[in-house]
Amino acid sequence: MVFFPVYNVLKQPDITGYTLIMPSVSVGNVGQLAVDLLINNTSCQKIGLIHHPALLPLVGGNPYSSSSKDVTTSADLHVAPNLSLVFLQIRSPLIKGERLSLLKELCTWIKTVGIKEVVVLASCNAYERWSSDQLFGSQLRYLTSKLPETQLEALRNAGGMELEERTDENGTKHRFLSGAGFVKQFLDTCELPTTALFKFVDEGDNTIDAVALVNYLNAWKTFIKEKDPKWKFPFSWEKMFGEPALPSIY
Numbered sequence: 001m002v003f004f005p006v007y008n009v010l011k012q013p014d015i016t017g018y019t020l021i022m023p024s025v026s027v028g029n030v031g032q033l034a035v036d037l038l039i040n041n042t043s044c045q046k047i048g049l050i051h052h053p054a055l056l057p058l059v060g061g062n063p064y065s066s067s068s069k070d071v072t073t074s075a076d077l078h079v080a081p082n083l084s085l086v087f088l089q090i091r092s093p094l095i096k097g098e099r100l101s102l103l104k105e106l107c108t109w110i111k112t113v114g115i116k117e118v119v120v121l122a123s124c125n126a127y128e129r130w131s132s133d134q135l136f137g138s139q140l141r142y143l144t145s146k147l148p149e150t151q152l153e154a155l156r157n158a159g160g161m162e163l164e165e166r167t168d169e170n171g172t173k174h175r176f177l178s179g180a181g182f183v184k185q186f187l188d189t190c191e192l193p194t195t196a197l198f199k200f201v202d203e204g205d206n207t208i209d210a211v212a213l214v215n216y217l218n219a220w221k222t223f224i225k226e227k228d229p230k231w232k233f234p235f236s237w238e239k240m241f242g243e244p245a246l247p248s249i250y
Helices: 027-040 096-112 149-156 183-189 207-221
Strands: 002-005 019-023 045-051 059-061 071-073 075-080 085-090 117-125 140-145 165-167 173-175 194-201
Touching: 019 027, 027 085, 027 117, 027 194, 027 207, 071 075, 096 183, 117 183, 117 207, 140 149, 140 183, 140 207, 183 194, 194 207
Parallel strands: 019 085, 019 117, 117 194
Antiparallel strands: 002 045, 045 075, 059 071, 075 085, 140 194, 165 173
8 A cells, every 4th residue: 555645735744643534435335425524524634645456546526626626536635633533535446356455554554654543434235224123213333343431432322323233044143234345344454443333325315324424423523513513515416416307308
């Protein structure tokens, strides 16, 4: 894995003690949409990009400003110094044969630069819910690894529940993460306190799911102090599904 600083940042910020927030490419792209919301609503600065053979190449215009000449890539890093947050936005799926290599190298890098904890935002297939508890009530779930008890207690009170175990045909209980991408691999790989927040969703317009996930994160971390934050959507969401159909076709 190679980190490339952006050309217009003369001095890289010290991110020791920061929290890294990133998506897992998952059903409905909910984690990626949630990270877009966070970047668009915090005082962020892009500090670089990450390259690895696991990342499919991608380049596009700046999704947060229509007047910017900056580009976005498969994996961009943004920092919000006033909140001690680092955002890694991943915009392309990971190549299966290279995925574990990237996750291991990423875990080594975040430890080297002094990140204190990681939050992964993701989603799971709603059609794979397996108990009545999941069909009703909150659709928000979490999984943690090495999280201190004080933070865990706050997370329990944030509006979601720990993902229930599922019993397979052999009678073995395990955490079933349908459509959640690399969440389980990352939890098993990362040596830092790590939390995965996700929501059961269906494919479609998943912007509301992203808002729910960001509200869940904010209810836990309270980095935005407003009781009911009004999230500003990135301008790039305006044409997410193209123009309305012409009336003349009817």
